[in-house]
Amino acid sequence: MPTLLHLDASARSTSFSRRLGARFAEGWRAAHPGAGYVHRDLAADPVPFIGEAWTELCDEVMRRRITDLRRYAEVVQTPAQQAAWAVVAPLLDELLAADVVLVATPMYNFSVPAVLKAWIDQVTFPRMSLAGTRFVVVCARGGTYLPGTPRAPVEHATTYLRDFFDGHFAVTDVDVVAAELVNSLVDPLLADRRGEHDASLAAAEAEIDRLVATSTAAVA
Template identity: 85%
Template sequence: MPGLLHLDASARSTSFSRRLGARFADGWRAAHPGAPYVHRDLAADPVPFVDEAWTELCDELMRRRITDPRRYPEVVQTPAQRAAWAVVAPLLDELLAADVVLVATPMYNFTVPAALKAWIDQVTFPRMSLAGTRFVVVCARGGTYLPGTPRAAVEHAAEFLRDFLDGHFGVTDVELVTPELTNALVDPVLAGRRAEHEASVVDAEAAVDRLVAACSPAAV
């Protein structure tokens, strides 16, 4: 039975990324009653940054050419490494058990929040593959960074996630949903673009619904 891992990274308790992420998760769960579902709120319950013991685990995995996550515990030796592995193990188990990973995040200062980057670092190991896992990324952005816009070149959140997942994990099934211009609701400079923002949200909701339908049992 397919499983869903749902990550939230927004520092806001209510946000566009959380709202659209919940829309996907609710639709997916309705289409897969009883299927495994894990929700991890990385802002409310942040994972720690990696430490030196974590880097030692990575070094030893490379030395021994271990690429199978089931064998990772073999390299854990010292008390510090055991403490580092105690952080990693539940996060990695959730990731490896998921058929679909939903990442709901804002873009902060042109990139992903530190809380999401901390999770990524904790679960990323040398030559580790997640090929075959489907990723849905909902990334809300205060301005507009669509291809062809003046700031497209500094979009390092949604595109970073797609490039990273493909470049490191070999994941080719990454769907991006990017509601734009959310700051039009609060920034007077962008107030005249509120209609663009609202249209972007409508498009994002429709994209989420299409992705839910594509993940339904009838579609796979």
């Protein structure tokens, strides 16, 4: 049976990115009874930032030209490296076991939250490939950053994730869903754009439902 790894990165316990992520996860799990499911809340239980021992592990992976991700533990030597690997191992095991990785994230200050970047750094090593793994990114953004809008060039959240998964993990199967203008609910200067937000959220929910249905059809 397939396995879904679900990552939440929002600092808010209730947020639009969490809402959209939960919608996909619940639909996917209903469509795959008995399938594996792992939920990691990176905001509530953040992983530590990488340190020097982690960089030593990366260096040794490159020196030995290791391409089998399950052999990375072979490079661990010093106590500091053992401590670094103790952080990496469970995160990497979850990632390698997943057929689908769901990343639910807001965009903070034009990019992804630090807790998500910390997770990415911990599980990323040289010469690794996750080709064949499906990634789904659901994102909530305070303003609008759609192609053709004035702020589109500074959208470094979903564009970063898509480019990273493709460029480093060799993953081309990446679906991105975003809800725009969530700040219209709280910012008086955006209040007149509430209708655009509502439409964007409805479109995002419909797209998530379509992705769930597509994944069900693919398995069937």
